[in-house]
Amino acid sequence: MGKIIIDPVTRIEGHLKIECVVENGVVKDARATGNLFRGLELILRGRDPRDAQVITQRICGVCPQSHGIAATLNLDSAFGIADKIPDNGRIIRNLIHGAHVVQDHVLHFYHLAALDYVNIADVAKYEGNDSQLNSVKDFIKRGALEPFLPRYEGDYRLPPAVNQQAVAHYVKALEIRRIGHEAVSIFSGKIPHSVGVVPGGVTTVPTADNIMAYIWKIKILQDFINNVYIPDVFAVAGAYLDYAEIGVGCKNLLSYGMYDLNGTSPDYATRERLFKQGTIGADLKPAPLDTGKITEQVRHSWYEDSTTNLHPSHGDTRPQYGKKDAYSWAKSPRYDGRVYEVGPLARVVVTYAKGDPKMKEMVDGALKQLKAKPSVLFSVLGRHLARALSAKFIADSLESWALQLKPGQPAYVEYKLPDEAMGMGIIEGSRGALGHWIEIKNKKIANYQAVVPTTWNISPMDDKGQHGPIEQALIGTRVRDEKNPFEIVRIIRSFDPCLACAVHVVTPKGRDLGQFRVV
Amino acid sequence: MVKELPVIYLQTAACSGCVVTLLNTASPTIKNVLIDQIAPGVHINLKFHPVIMAAAGEPALQVMEDTARRQKGEYVLVVDGAVPMATDAVYGAIGERNGKPVTMLQRVTELAEDALAVIALGTCASFGGIPASPPNPTGCTSVQKALAAKGISKPLINIPGCPPHPDWFVGTVASVILSGLPKAEDLDDFLRPKAFYGKLIHENCPRRAYFDEGKFAKKFGEDGCLYELGCKGPITHADCPLRRWNSGTNWVIGAGAPCNGCTQPEFPNETAPFYEKLVDVDLPVVGAYWANKEVK
Numbered sequence: 001m002g003k004i005i006i007d008p009v010t011r012i013e014g015h016l017k018i019e020c021v022v023e024n025g026v027v028k029d030a031r032a033t034g035n036l037f038r039g040l041e042l043i044l045r046g047r048d049p050r051d052a053q054v055i056t057q058r059i060c061g062v063c064p065q066s067h068g069i070a071a072t073l074n075l076d077s078a079f080g081i082a083d084k085i086p087d088n089g090r091i092i093r094n095l096i097h098g099a100h101v102v103q104d105h106v107l108h109f110y111h112l113a114a115l116d117y118v119n120i121a122d123v124a125k126y127e128g129n130d131s132q133l134n135s136v137k138d139f140i141k142r143g144a145l146e147p148f149l150p151r152y153e154g155d156y157r158l159p160p161a162v163n164q165q166a167v168a169h170y171v172k173a174l175e176i177r178r179i180g181h182e183a184v185s186i187f188s189g190k191i192p193h194s195v196g197v198v199p200g201g202v203t204t205v206p207t208a209d210n211i212m213a214y215i216w217k218i219k220i221l222q223d224f225i226n227n228v229y230i231p232d233v234f235a236v237a238g239a240y241l242d243y244a245e246i247g248v249g250c251k252n253l254l255s256y257g258m259y260d261l262n263g264t265s266p267d268y269a270t271r272e273r274l275f276k277q278g279t280i281g282a283d284l285k286p287a288p289l290d291t292g293k294i295t296e297q298v299r300h301s302w303y304e305d306s307t308t309n310l311h312p313s314h315g316d317t318r319p320q321y322g323k324k325d326a327y328s329w330a331k332s333p334r335y336d337g338r339v340y341e342v343g344p345l346a347r348v349v350v351t352y353a354k355g356d357p358k359m360k361e362m363v364d365g366a367l368k369q370l371k372a373k374p375s376v377l378f379s380v381l382g383r384h385l386a387r388a389l390s391a392k393f394i395a396d397s398l399e400s401w402a403l404q405l406k407p408g409q410p411a412y413v414e415y416k417l418p419d420e421a422m423g424m425g426i427i428e429g430s431r432g433a434l435g436h437w438i439e440i441k442n443k444k445i446a447n448y449q450a451v452v453p454t455t456w457n458i459s460p461m462d463d464k465g466q467h468g469p470i471e472q473a474l475i476g477t478r479v480r481d482e483k484n485p486f487e488i489v490r491i492i493r494s495f496d497p498c499l500a501c502a503v504h505v506v507t508p509k510g511r512d513l514g515q516f517r518v519v
Numbered sequence: 520m521v522k523e524l525p526v527i528y529l530q531t532a533a534c535s536g537c538v539v540t541l542l543n544t545a546s547p548t549i550k551n552v553l554i555d556q557i558a559p560g561v562h563i564n565l566k567f568h569p570v571i572m573a574a575a576g577e578p579a580l581q582v583m584e585d586t587a588r589r590q591k592g593e594y595v596l597v598v599d600g601a602v603p604m605a606t607d608a609v610y611g612a613i614g615e616r617n618g619k620p621v622t623m624l625q626r627v628t629e630l631a632e633d634a635l636a637v638i639a640l641g642t643c644a645s646f647g648g649i650p651a652s653p654p655n656p657t658g659c660t661s662v663q664k665a666l667a668a669k670g671i672s673k674p675l676i677n678i679p680g681c682p683p684h685p686d687w688f689v690g691t692v693a694s695v696i697l698s699g700l701p702k703a704e705d706l707d708d709f710l711r712p713k714a715f716y717g718k719l720i721h722e723n724c725p726r727r728a729y730f731d732e733g734k735f736a737k738k739f740g741e742d743g744c745l746y747e748l749g750c751k752g753p754i755t756h757a758d759c760p761l762r763r764w765n766s767g768t769n770w771v772i773g774a775g776a777p778c779n780g781c782t783q784p785e786f787p788n789e790t791a792p793f794y795e796k797l798v799d800v801d802l803p804v805v806g807a808y809w810a811n812k813e814v815k
Contacts, residue, residue, distance in 0.1 A: 010568075010575045039656030043649065048792035054779055055787065058649045061536020061682060107542075115573045132550075139554045144523045144564040146582060147553070147572035171550050178543050182768045189774030190764035192536040192682050193781075196774045198794075203739040203775040319656065321609050412739040489575055498535075 011112040012497045019327075020474055020488060027488070030467065030474035032458040033328045041317045044448040049075060049417065049440050050199060056436065056450060060498050061192045062107075065100040065184065066429030067436075067450070068197050069093060073268060074436040075199035078423025079415045082266040088411035089201025090263045091401050095214060096188045096196060097427075098259065098398045102221050103180025104430040105344070105391040106229060108496045109384065110173035114166060116490050117236050119156035120148050122163035132171045133164060152484040157239040166235075169228050176224045183217040186210050201412035206405040218398045225392050233388045236381075237370060243380040244372060247491035249473035250339045251282040251378050253346035254456070256289065256435065258428035259397070268426050274397055275347040275390075275428055276354045279335065284374060286353045291426060293336040294435070296451060299463040302326045308463055312437045313422060315449035332459040332468060333451050341469040342432030342456045343495060344390040345383045349374075351393075358396075362389050383494040417443050429453050431496050454498040470495055521556060523564040524696065525586055525594035527630055530569050531623040532611050532650045532659050533600030536682040537641040538570045544685035545766040552689065558696050566594070580614045587633050595695070596634040601643040601650045602627055602665040605658025627662060628669045636674040636700055637662060640688060645677035645709070646784040653788060663710070674700050677710040681781035684762055687715045709784055711756065720752035720778050723760040733802060739775055746802070749794040751780035 021029035040059055044052060053071035057064035072093070076082045085093075124140045126133050139145075158166065181191050187204055188196030196202050204210075237244070256268070257277035265271040269289045277289040296315055298308045302323055307316040320326075334340070351359045366385055367374060376382055423438040432453030439447040459468030467475065470492060479485050530538070542549050547557060553571075556562050565571070567583040574582065586594055602624050603610040612620035631637050639662040642648035651659035660668075663675055678687050691712050694701065707713055721727065729735070729744035736743035744750070755778055763770045771778050780790030787793075 010572050010579055011570060040649070042654060042656045043652055048795065050794045051787075051791050054791075054793050055649060058534050058536065058681065061534040061539050064534075064536060111542075111571065120573075135555055139562075142521055142523075142562065144562065146564055146566045147568050147574075149573060150578040150582065151573035152575075171554075174542065174548065174550050178545070178548075178766065181543055182765045185765035185769045185774075187774065189769050189771045189776055192539045194774075195771045195776035195779070198739060198776070200739070205740045205775070321606065410740055414738055 011115065012493060018470070018474070018488075018492065022479060022482065025478055025480070025482070027474050027477045027479065030471040031327055032330070032460055032468055032471055039317065039319070041315075041448050041450065044445050047445050049078065049438060049443070049445050052436070052438065052445065052448060053198065057193045059450060059452065062498060063100075063104060063429045063431060064192045065097050065188070065194055065197075066427060066434055068194060069097050070425040070427045070429070070434045070436040070450070072197050072199055072425065073427060074423045074425030074438050076423075077266065077268070077425060078421040078438050078440055079199055079418060080421075081200060081413060081415045082268070083264055084413050085201050085263050086410050086413055087263070088206055088405055088409050089413070090260050091405055092187050092202045092204065092206060092411055093197055094259045094401055095398060096184050096194065096202075098394050098401075099180050099183035099214075099218065099221070100191065101430045102225070102391050102395050103177040103184075105387050106173050106177045106180065106221075106224070108387060108430075109229060109233065110170050111177075112496065113384065113493045114170060115148070115151065116486065116493060117156070117240060118158060118166040118170070119163045120167050122160040123167050125160055126164050130168060133168050136167055136171070152486055152489070154481055154484045155486045158235070162235055166232060169232055172224070172228065176221060179217050179220050183214055183221070186214050186217075198412070200415050201410075203412070205409075205411055206407050208407050211402050211405055211407065215399050215402050218395060218402075222395045225388070225395055230388050230392065233384055234369065237385070240381065243490065244370070244376040244382065245379055246477060246487060247380040247383075247473040247494055248378045249341050250469050252335075252338060252340045253280045253349055254289075254335055254340040254342050254433050255279075255347040255350040256426040256428055256433040257347070259394070268424070274393070276351045276356065278350045278354065279340065280346075280350050280353055282375070282378070284349070284353045286350055291424065291435070294451065295334055295337075296449075297332040297334055297462040298326075299332075300326050300460040301328050301331050303331065312435060312449040312451050313424065313439070315437065315447070317449070326460075328458075328460040330455050330458055330460060332462040333456045334462055337464070339459075339462070339466050339469060339472065340456060341495075342453045343383065343386075344430075344432070345377060345386040346432055347428050348386040348389055348393075349377060359389075359393060362392065380490050380494040383496075387496070419443055431498055432456065452498070454495075457495045458497055470497070520560075522561050524561060525564045525566050525590050526597060527566050527583055527586055527594055527634075528568040528597045528599065529613070529626060529630060531598060531600030531613075531627065531644070532603050532657065533641065533643055534649075535570060537599040540682035541685050541688060543765060544689050547689065558693070561696050563692070583630070587630055591633045593635055594633075595636055595638060595692075596630050597638045597640050598627055598644045598662045599640045601647050601659035602662060603650070603657040603659050604665065604668070605656075610657035624665060627665055628671060631662075631666055631671055631673050634673060636676070636695070637666070638688070638691065639663065639675060639677045641683055642679040642681045642781055642786055645679035645711075646786070648681060649787055675710055676701060676706065676712065679709075679711060679716075679782045679784075680757065681786060683782075684715075684757075684759070684764060686762060687712070690715065707756070711782070715758055716756040716782060718756065718758060720755045720757055720759060720772075723758065724752055724772060725760060726772060730802070735802070745772060745775070745777045747796050748777050749779075749792065749796060750777035751783075751790045751793075751797060752778040753797065755780045755783055755790075757782040
């Protein structure tokens with residue numbers, strides 16, 4: 001038994017700490033702490049409602065486009081134009097958000113997660129002619145190895161040749177994700193924090209040259225996903241098969257769906273989307289989405305208890321640091337009072353279970369290749385696989401959507417700013433279900449609440465004491481080497497949390513049994 | 520012998536947009552920046568970076584603290600994010616010391632004290648930005664003001680932008696490597712390198728002719744100057760129209776959207792509402808020349 005302090009866990013966005021209680025090498029309890037409060041919901045009050053899509057992108061610079069779209073759908077609904085967006089506008093939004101999410105998945109697998117599995121040190125033994133690998137070999141020879149060392153030592157299982165190839169792919173993926181962002185900016189001006197998506201549609205008008213430029217950048221992404229990314233996920237899976245049973249989690253999944261396939265229904269919860277809306281459990285029987293069942297609880301969060309269990313449309317954010325029994329700046333979103341995981345796994349499984357033929361073929365094919373049942377999807381490997389399939393599912397749709405655009409035709413519809421209104425925008429971000437809610441009074445924002453994917457996943461205990469999804473995924477995990485707790489960081493990173501984090505592993509009595517040092 | 524330039528990248532009250540924008544650097548690429556000799560004989564040794572580095576927890580913090588101790592006066596500190604000051608700075612912490620969270624304010628001041636120079640990356644670090652806008656719930660402020668409050672004086676360069684163009688950062692670092700720290704005359708009143716922030720957006724805007732002509736777009740998707748749709752180009756210093764974004768693919772006004780003034784100390788509060796005309800003024804009407812002229 002030991003107290004191992006890992007603080008902060010890196011390669012995730014933001015500031016988060018996790019405390020695990022370990023007994024006889026097994027995690028007995030886990031607590032997730034959001035370590036930064038900025039209060040963007042408070043900053044939004046009193047502002048011009050249209051500014052929400054600018055400000056809320058700054059919630060997260062890794063997934064700004066998802067916030068921009070959620071805010072815009074929210075405003076469309078408040079302005080009464082959710083079903084009036086021209087097809088050009090709807091499609092361009094999909095193209096912008098599509099390229100963004102695909103590059104984000106590539107970024108996560110290679111640049112945030114891979115270093116937990118891939119041994120970069122093997123490049124020192126490289127003898128071939130690849131100039132990129134040889135430049136990495138030179139880097140290793142020079143000996144100033146940050147930011148790639150130090151690291152956890154021990155459990156790297158891939159053979160040297162596969163590690164070398166994976167490092168070459170890490171370098172290639174830097175270029176690929178940059179190209180993904182170039183595709184976004186064709187229609188959205190720039191990214192991060194893009195400008196093209198606004199209530200009413202988009203600011204740009206499609207042109208034939210833009211459509212063609214976009215398609216050919218997407219083909220580069222598709223080629224990489226099919227021939228590099230997905231094979232690499234299987235290569236990692238083959239060497240780390242035990243991770244198909246590690247980090248199982250709560251087994252309740254929630255998806256808001258994304259990429260509107262038509263815009264004629266004002267109801268986002270039921271309109272036709274590429275990824276389907278719904279909830280699902282271990283039985284893989286999907287249920288329809290009812291956004292009225294969402295509440296945010298704050299019993300264990302640093303907010304006033306009087307604000308607990310509110311629907312986000314009436315949400316309230318009143319900080320109270322140091323509140324008794326509270327341990328996080330994150331609230332606890334719950335659906336029907338229960339704990340739900342969100343993310344690529346959720347949207348892939350919901351879409352699969354609802355019988356989408358292409359998704360069925362992809363998931364069944366992957367499971368066959370792994371000789372596994374759908375239950376293995378609830379795991380560390382399952383989340384990585386689902387993310388790769390999510391990338392493929394999106395990338396394979398983008399070209400045909402781009403070709404549906406009508407060059408020179410409007411992509412924007414005018415509207416009147418209402419004096420008073422309520423709105424809701426729900427979408428899948430890269431990391432899962434993302435909801436924005438607004439209340440407008442006197443043409444200004446009276447209240448704004450965003451319930452973001454990572455808040456679902458890293459949520460602390462709720463009013464009933466139920467642990468959040470990442471906490472549940474950690475509890476029960478055997479940590480083989482407490483000085484190099486690979487299992488814990490691999491579980492956390494499989495969720496792709498949008499928060500930097502710190503992990504503490506303490507005994508039930510809080511005894512300090514050993515400290516972790518630079519390797 | 521390759522000279523190693525140690526860099527500590529600290530993230531405070533931020534969104535990681537500045538991290539992602541740096542990943543987008545096209546020439547040199549981010550791989551060139553991290554792995555290769557950025558200039559002959561010089562390699563940037565990125566000691567600490569929360570989003571990229573392999574290490575986590577104690578070893579990661581150890582590298583940060585060892586660098587500050589062993590390479591005192593030699594490393595560049597990059598701060599990405601505003602610094603929360605309210606209520607004893609409880610709103611943001613990075614790691615712990617003796618079981619207590621170390622506040623972001625404490626990290627910034629400790630590391631700045633022993634740095635060669637400090638780069639405030641992004642509008643939050645440069646001026647406070649989004650988290651510092653009213654009601655500023657966490658008392659966020661800029662790196663410059665946080666250091667001044669603690670009586671620390673260091674060479675400081677602000678690279679604002681929400682996020683900044685990667686060239687503005689990489690180009691500034693290149694300048695430090697090739698010609699040393701900037702002289703006072705290289706920076707403007709807000710400590711921005713004049714090389715990138717010396718001109719207004721408006722001065723180089725390809726829609727400038729519409730402005731002079733008095734032709735203003737009334738809704739998105741129309742030709743014309745975007746002034747009446749809220750463009751803040753006339754009061755915003757940056758070279759976006761010339762440099763363009765995402766490997767030169769496009770830029771804000773190129774996508775038909777108004778500039779929101781994100782490189783300015785006034786962003787976001789005084790440059791908002793983002794979709795409202797800056798101010799009612801007598802705008803140019805050169806375009807009305809023929810209309811008003813009696814042609815014989």
